[in-house]
Amino acid sequence: MSEAAVKSQAKSKIRTSTIVITGMMAAVLAILSIVQIPGPTGVPFTLQVFAVALCGYVLGTRLGALAVVIYILLGTVGVPVFAGMTAGPGVLMGVSGGFIFGFIIQAACCGLFVRRNFTNKTMRIAALVIAGLIGTAICEILGAITISLVGGMSYPAALVYCFTAFYPMDVVKVMLALVISLAVRSGLLKAGLLH
Template sequence: MKEHSFNTATITTIGMFTAVLAVLSILQIPMPSGVPITLQTFAVALCGYVLGRKNGTLCVLLYLLLGFAGVPVFTGMTAGIGKLVGYTGGFLYGFLFLAFFCGLGLHLKNKVASFGLGVVGLLICHVLGAFHYSIIAQITFPAAFLLVSVPYLAKDILSVLGAMLVAVVIRKTLTRGGINLQ
């Protein structure tokens, strides 16, 4: 089995996509539920589809660690460990699954299956987000799911599809530039 190694190009690319995730997380449309509309889902899926399951998940983990350490990379340029126990905490750690499953689909020849894996990751993220929200808001899981998941699902499914399509172009461009990601 090949040992996973990090070269300068891989480290730089992970850092670059962590920055892309941070930038796309800044803009938000606040919602009454406390869970804003953002481009985070697109950015996380893009990390997975471009970098693969290991590096994409690592990129999202780095983003979360930066935010929890106080770097203002979360929605609205916020940060801190308190975000983990806030309304959106479940979505934040759910992003790890989204990146992982998108990354699993990266090398599949069947693009429908690749997209399907991304949707599986998205659904895990939504279930974790709604479950976490239900605990924090002290409401039932079904009520939380209807409040903070259902209204976002169409946008998020389109975000995963868009990220998959954009990733194809980015990966081809990186390959032409001599950067070969797994």
């Protein structure tokens, strides 16, 4: 086998494994979205934020966001992957819609520094934490928009609600996702399943 053929085969293997892992992360997001605790504004408490952060931290910016887009597309066409096993475009137009679209940005932010080389581990972890906190804050801001528009709450009140009712627990979920992702990503890289 020629050297070019070997390189092509290796590149194909990486692409196939990357596609499979991206799909698996979308599936993890769907599974963790099922469990929900009803919230007073109609926005349930779920493990979606944890799963979204995990997608970003494991896959990086582009693939993490892609996993979330796959999840959203599945839910939009009727696969019951949204919180509480709901589906359809109506969910995206409801009180949770801003959060769901915000998940794309959150995953992208979490993955922002995953591939970057830092001079020391502390700087790397700090960058990952800050990126995750910013992505989660953007998600809360977008969620407040739909709570305001659909839920009938003023935007300032919705924003305060999101940052008091959701953000503190979401920060814990994001930090847990970061800790878990360090081991998962390391294992996938060592196995040659991510590049």
